[in-house]
Amino acid sequence: MTGKTHRYELDITWTGNTGTGTSGYRAYERAHEISAAGKPTIAGSADPSFRGDPQRWNPEELLVASLSQCHMLWFLGLCAQEGIVVTEYTDHPAGTMAETADGGGHFTEVLLRPQVRVDDPEHVAALAAIHERAHHLCFIANSVKFDVRCAPGNA
Structure with missing residues (x-):
């Protein structure tokens, strides 16, 4: 199907x-x-x-933001399905891009660092598995050929 x-x-x-x-x-x-x-x-x-303007968004930043947004949206949706109430979510993602000898380049990895707060401390133990599932389902992470890693923390 x-x-x-x-x-x-x-x-x-x-x-x-x-x-x-x-x-x-x-x-x-x-x-x-x-x-x-x-x-x-x-x-x-x-x-x-x-030679870009540092006051404007560049494609590399937007790619990192897309990976972070996709992960967050999947994570929040999965938590809602599981009855886990998330009260706060922030991420400080970082991407690494390597230039090549011919002037081109490619991303080598993006690291997501979400910080999550939930209303019930008993749910904290379930969050790692939900992050893993969100990563598995993320449309954007599934579309890139470099590593996207997630190192979640709980606030």
Whole structure:
């Protein structure tokens, strides 16, 4: 049996033409906008290491955020199904990307570090297994070829 498919459409618009287009590596900004109908626009750029604007989100940060969000949403849903009341959830994820000799690169890992608070201390023991299940189900973690690790803590 096959599952449902979902499609995600959005717009990426480069806004960094300073008047001469890409006439030289330093002649243009990496500024762009990520948008979709009915949603706020996200101001994007390259990582500052690649001449990007540090005040804007870069693709690498958004990838790390996507992995963290997906894990969190699965975890919260699974807790709700199990009757475990989560009262607080924060994460401080970190991703590592390695550049390659040809100028490209790839992520080598992302580490999720969720901190969870529940209303009943008796439920704390069940949280590790729920994190493991959330990781197994996460759409985004299942779509990348690098390690996504989870080191949960309980607040």
